[in-house]
Amino acid sequence: MDPAFYVDPFAAGIPWYSENGQFSPQFSSGLGFNYNLQAITVPVVPQVAEVEHRVLSQDALVQTFYEGPKKHNDKDTDTINWVEKEPVQVPEAVKDRYDQAAIRIYKKKDRTAEKTFGGVTAMMVDFIHIQSLLIIDAIEPLLADVGLRPADKSKVRINRPFKELYFAYPLISALAQRQHPHTDLEIHLNVLLKVMDELLSEMSQAIIALQTKKQISYEYLWTIFPKDIIVYSRVDGQDRLYQVVEIAEINHYWGLIACQYVQFDGTIFGMARTTLCIERFPGARSISDLSVYPIGFHPDPNLEKRLAERGREVLDFQDICYREYSGVGKAEWYSDEDEDYDDPKTAKYYVTGRIIIDAFGFGKFNPDHPIIVTAIKPEESDEPHGNARHRSSSDGDSEKRRPSPEEQQSNKNEIQARRQHLLLMSPMLAGYSLKLKRWLWLSIDKVRPLSWNEDAYDHLVFPADHKSLLLSFVKNHKQSSKQIDDVIAGKGKPYKILASNIATYHDIYLGQGLIVLLSGPPGTGKTLTAEAVADKARRPLQYLHAEDLGTQASSTGNNLTKVFDLASEWNSMILLDEADAFLTKRSTGDDNRNETVSVTFTALEEFPFTSANPSVPILAARPGAIWGAE
Incomplete structure (x- = not known):
């Protein structure tokens, strides 16, 4: 391949080669992708005498095989019959003879091309085998740089369209130029470069014609x-x-x-x-x-x-x-x-x-x-x-x-x-x-x-002493929690539960932390109260409806646990709206409802409240609907 036709894809259309065809020793993509070809070290490659026990591929020659006619007994339609010359079939003995070839080229029929005047289908290179151990040892790190790491290092197969060879061409060319003339490695590398020129030159000319127009x-x-x-x-x-x-x-x-x-x-x-x-x-x-x-x-x-x-x-x-x-x-x-x-x-x-x-x-x-x-x-x-x-x-x-x-x-x-x-x-x-x-x-x-909406708290239509008490509960909850850390796990501690819009308080024996009940008819501001207090205290508010927790006792318990775990991570307040759906009085004949009430009470009682987790569950419900808060 003529170096003047090789395009540098890393530099947005700028060739790796100068106008006179001379290879530039250093090029860069301009963004974290830089090759310094002067710094490429030539691998220490053993001479032929040192690798005589490795029989394959010591001759610096190239052998081409062609796709031939199908064998009569070959039932696999995808199997290609490779021949040495058209249309002669290559016997196994002939293939063995070319085990010494540095590179094997395999051509098959190009069924996309027009047939010649004689009705013969044109041939195209399908893949190559690099068999020269000198070449493989020398270019292995260069192929790895462009993404090829062959499993079988005794024979490297590269398929059409030869992407790895295209991107490694300047590196292999520079490596060949650094060898002493007439050495085994220099001869073998030049054989490879000649093959690459034949494989890539036509494609490279088409690519440079496109990229000069910034097209592809x-x-x-x-x-x-x-x-x-x-x-x-x-x-x-x-x-x-x-x-x-x-x-x-x-x-x-x-x-x-x-x-x-x-x-x-x-x-x-x-x-x-x-x-x-x-x-x-x-x-x-x-x-x-x-x-x-x-x-x-x-x-x-x-x-x-x-x-x-x-x-x-x-x-x-x-x-x-x-x-x-x-x-x-x-x-x-x-x-x-x-x-x-x-x-x-x-x-x-x-x-x-x-x-x-x-x-x-x-x-x-x-x-x-x-x-x-x-x-x-x-x-x-x-x-x-x-x-x-x-x-x-x-x-x-x-x-x-x-x-x-x-x-x-x-x-x-x-x-x-x-x-x-x-x-x-x-x-x-x-x-x-x-x-x-x-x-x-x-x-x-x-x-x-x-943007914290602290004005909402000031505009709550709510008795001033009740507002002050509720805010004090939330703000000072973390400080009071130090006393609760020493409480035996699973043992309840009574806390006052504030009833919104009702001038009474209820004692409910629930949990180790603060649980607030806002009770009142629909539209009386229970949700607004929770939102206003959360903003005034500068705490996140997790808002939950009854349907968010599921209708089965098992799903309710699991979902409550997830919500409480999140609250523990975020130090958030939790508003459980329509809490009466889960905390009503148990009744006979409705086992699922009774189990749901039991699961909910248990989750609230075992809520993981510590000094590191001052989260506050707030329950919103209709007056008198919560069992135990009559």
């Missing part, structure tokens, strides 16, 4: 997506950057690009995987019109600056954060067939109101929708990596915990050590919508600071 065809789509290149895509209304982890796969319908990006899993920032798709298109298309394309083709010079700043903002959401939101949220889940967790099913919701950003809670209370990341490799960061916190999410939940303030700062320093990590940072935060009662992925661009 679907057939050659993979040539602009080499391993490790940074690509741009707009996903869910967000500008995103990803790093390609393997050369793009192109099938009849889609171009599939396996990528990675930076994501917080509640403990560490790591690399998450996804697959981006480009639908098949006819003819040539402008590269910047694709749904995914290399960042070098993006027209906005300020893109990287904006994304780096957004990445820094994400670093501030490692703890529990109470915020407001207005925009689309996305739920994700995985099917049983998706073992790699790279193709989740999704559903979108319009989210308004208050949210809680909590990536750790997302994983803890949302086990069917895990956040899967792998630890950032040491070579991907300038920070030291000699500690146990650099791990994969799959290493086990035993290591999963909320990061301390010191660990959060360490996470921040690690990500900011390389600008590329900020650029690859996901703008989606794992959080919970208090209104929808769902765990969702939320866009950081739609997150706003919380």
Whole structure:
């Protein structure tokens, strides 16, 4: 292949070669992808005499085989009969004779091409076998750089369209030029380069003709997506950057690009995987019109600056954060067939109101929708990596915990050590919508600071002494809890329960913590009272209806436990509206209802109240409806 026709896909159309065809010793993608060809070390390759026990592939020659006619007894229609010359069939003895060939080329009939005048079908190269151990040992690290790690290192197979050879061409060419003339390795590498020229020159000329116009065809789509290149895509209304982890796969319908990006899993920032798709298109298309394309083709010079700043903002959401939101949220889940967790099913919701950003809670209370990341490799960061916190999410939940303030700062320093990590940072935060009662992925661009409505408390139409008492209960609850920590687990402690709109109090022997009953007819302000007190105390409020807890006793108990666990994490208040549906007097003949009442009372009594968890359940019900509060 003439070097002048080779296009650098990493540099947005800028050739790796100068106009006079001379190879440039150093080139870069401009974004975390840099080769210094002068620094490539030539492997120590044993001479032929030292590898005589390895019989295969010592002759510096190339042998070509062709697809021949089917054998009469061959029932497998997909099996190709390879022949040495058309139409002579290659006997096994002939194939064995060419075990010494450095490279084998296999051609088959090109059924997409027009037949010749004689009615003969044209042939095309289907794959090659590199058999020279000298070549394999020398280029193995170069092929690994472009994503090829052959299982059988005694014979390397490369299939059409020879993606790995296309991307490794400048590296192999530079390696050959560094060899002493007429050495075995130099001769074998030049044989390989000659084969590569024949395989790639026609394709490369077509590619450079397209890329000079900043265009690409679907057939050659993979040539602009080499391993490790940074690509741009707009996903869910967000500008995103990803790093390609393997050369793009192109099938009849889609171009599939396996990528990675930076994501917080509640403990560490790591690399998450996804697959981006480009639908098949006819003819040539402008590269910047694709749904995914290399960042070098993006027209906005300020893109990287904006994304780096957004990445820094994400670093501030490692703890529990109470915020407001207005925009689309996305739920994700995985099917049983998706073992790699790279193709989740999704559903979108319009989210308004208050949210809680909590990536750790997302994983803890949302086990069917895990956040899967792998630890950032040491070579991907300038920070030291000699500690146990650099791990994969799959290493086990035993290591999963909320990061301390010191660990959060360490996470921040690690990500900011390389600008590329900020650029690859996901703008989606794992959080919970208090209104929808769902765990969702939320866009950081739609997150706003919380506006506390403290005026609502002042405007409550409610006796002043009752308001003051209720607020005092909530605000001072954490301080009084120190006395409760010493209470034997499971033993109740009586607390006054305030009845809203009724000038009486009720003693109910429930739990170790404060439980507030607001009783009154519909429309008398029970919900508004709970909301106003929560805002005045600056605490989240989990609002639950009876239907949120289910109708069966088993589901009611499980759902209450989940709600109380969340309240423990968030130090929130809980408003259980229509509580009389679960706390009415037991009656004969309704076993499920009686069991539901029992489960609810037990859950309230065993509510995990400690000094570290000053959550306050608030029950809203009709007057006289709660059993035990008459």
